[in-house]
Amino acid sequence: MQQFFQALGDNTRLRLLNLMGEQEVCVCYFVEILGGPQPKISRHLAYLRNAGIVSARREGKWMHYRIVMPPHIGAAQILRQTLDWLKEDRAMQADRARLTRACCSPAKYALDGAPLPAAVTESCCEAC
Amino acid sequence: MQQFFQALGDNTRLRLLNLMGEQEVCVCYFVEILGGPQPKISRHLAYLRNAGIVSARREGKWMHYRIVMPPHIGAAQILRQTLDWLKEDRAMQADRARLTRACCSPAKYALDGAPLPAAVTESCCEAC
DNA sequence: TGGATATATTCACCTGAGCGAATATGTTGC
DNA sequence: GCAACATATTCGCTCAGGTGAATATATCCA
Numbered sequence: 001m002q003q004f005f006q007a008l009g010d011n012t013r014l015r016l017l018n019l020m021g022e023q024e025v026c027v028c029y030f031v032e033i034l035g036g037p038q039p040k041i042s043r044h045l046a047y048l049r050n051a052g053i054v055s056a057r058r059e060g061k062w063m064h065y066r067i068v069m070p071p072h073i074g075a076a077q078i079l080r081q082t083l084d085w086l087k088e089d090r091a092m093q094a095d096r097a098r099l100t101r102a103c104c105s106p107a108k109y110a111l112d113g114a115p116l117p118a119a120v121t122e123s124c125c126e127a128c
Numbered sequence: 129m130q131q132f133f134q135a136l137g138d139n140t141r142l143r144l145l146n147l148m149g150e151q152e153v154c155v156c157y158f159v160e161i162l163g164g165p166q167p168k169i170s171r172h173l174a175y176l177r178n179a180g181i182v183s184a185r186r187e188g189k190w191m192h193y194r195i196v197m198p199p200h201i202g203a204a205q206i207l208r209q210t211l212d213w214l215k216e217d218r219a220m221q222a223d224r225a226r227l228t229r230a231c232c233s234p235a236k237y238a239l240d241g242a243p244l245p246a247a248v249t250e251s252c253c254e255a256c
Numbered sequence: 257t258g259g260a261t262a263t264a265t266t267c268a269c270c271t272g273a274g275c276g277a278a279t280a281t282g283t284t285g286c
Numbered sequence: 287g288c289a290a291c292a293t294a295t296t297c298g299c300t301c302a303g304g305t306g307a308a309t310a311t312a313t314c315c316a
Contacts, residue, residue, distance in 0.1 A: 001213070006137035010304080011130045027263065037306065042264050044304095061262045061313050074213040078206050085129070085202040138274085155293065165276065170294050172274090189283050189292045258316090265310065273302085280295065286288085 004075060007051035008082060012036075012044050017067060018086040019099055020054065024066040033098045053079070132203060135179035136210060140164070140172050145195060146214040147227055148182065152194040161226050181207070 007013060015034055019025055030041045045065055048054040057064045067083075069076040086092045135141060143162055147153055158169045173193055176182040185192045195211075197204040214220045 001217070002137055002139045002142065005133050006303095009130055009134035009137045012304090014130065031262095038263070039265080039307085040305070046264075047303095058263095058312090063263060072213075074209055074216070078209050078213070081202055081206050081209070085200075085206070088202070089129070134273095140274090159292090166293070167277085167295080168275070174294075175273095186282090186293095191293060259314100260316100261312100261314080263310100263312080265308105267306105267308080269305085271302105271304080273300100275300080276298095278295105278297080280293100282291100282293080284289100284291080286290105 001075075003051055004053075004070070004078075007048060007053055010044070010047075012040070013048055014082075014086060015092065015095055016041070016044060016048065016065075017053070017083065018089075018092045019095055020065060020067050021083060021096070022067070024057070024064045025099070027063045027065065029099060030065075033095055129203075131179055132181075132198070132206075135176060135181055138172070138175075140168070141176055142210075142214060143220065143223055144169070144172060144176065144193075145181070145211065146217075146220045147223055148193060148195050149211060149224070150195070152185070152192045153227070155191045155193065157227060158193075161223055 008017075012034065016030060019030060019033065027041065027045065030045070031038045034041055045054065045056070049056060049065075052070065053067065054065050055068045057066070067079070070079060087096075136145075140162065144158060147158065147161065155169065155173070158173070159166045162169055173182065173184070177184060177193075180198065181195065182193050183196045185194070195207070198207060215224075
């Protein structure tokens with residue numbers, strides 16, 4: 001419980017959770033969008049994984065992370081409301097927008113066969 | 129937001145919030161029930177006050193603390209559900225029980241004119 | 257097999273925060 | 287004013303945890 005809230009008590013981790021929302025996201029997009037050094041993101045993802053808040057899935061070279069709802073119903077509701085809260089934040093909205101436009105502003109990974117997040121394959125090139 | 133979750137990410141502070149629940153509680157009961165040194169409790173109360181989660185009211189020598197619901201509705205719901213979550217925890221239940229029985233197990237302060245928490249004046253001597 | 261790429265881990269450093277001990281502040285009653 | 291009491295703050299210590307730099311691991315492809 002203490003650990004659960006500590007996991008939410010860091011801005012980088014909140015940004016990661018915000019980007020995942022309901023969908024699975026490849027690490028390369030986290031690196032691209034958050035902009036920081038890759039080991040930093042990897043460490044925070046490990047922290048969240050260790051806290052049981054996200055799970056990882058390997059697909060070739062790429063790793064996908066997604067939120068796993070805690071088995072405890074109260075914790076799950078808190079996590080859901082935290083995600084809703086994040087959606088209201090301007091900076092978090094900007095992060096999400098950048099994820100959605102990932103295919104149209106082809107950065108380092110976009111042209112290289114990196115797996116697109118679901119939101120991109122659905123909505124891209126309409127939003128752009 | 130980061131600060132909000134950091135405030136919840138400590139077991140002593142969660143115990144304090146659990147004891148406050150919906151009612152106002154005198155510091156002397158926190159000291160009595162948590163058992164630790166008084167400055168420790170005072171520091172954690174200051175932390176919570178600084179984070180805007182509790183407010184203090186002076187009554188003579190005594191200080192009363194109570195939870196203030198955050199103005200943001202999402203944050204308020206998270207706090208409420210956190211309190212509900214705490215109620216399910218065995219150790220937290222034991223803390224609450226000790227607060228309720230405070231008048232019947234007269235410890236250091238109980239005979240000395242210390243203000244009783246609302247739960248005590250309502251339910252005490254029925255529960256004992 | 258070897259090189260390129262994506263991700264993870266380790267290391268050294270530094271800051272924030274929890275802690276016990278000591279001390280300060282504020283209130284009451286004599 | 288002074289003593290007693292409730293609470294708050296400060297100090298020095300220690301440690302968890304965040305960070306950048308370097309390195310390790312894992313996968314793909316030629």
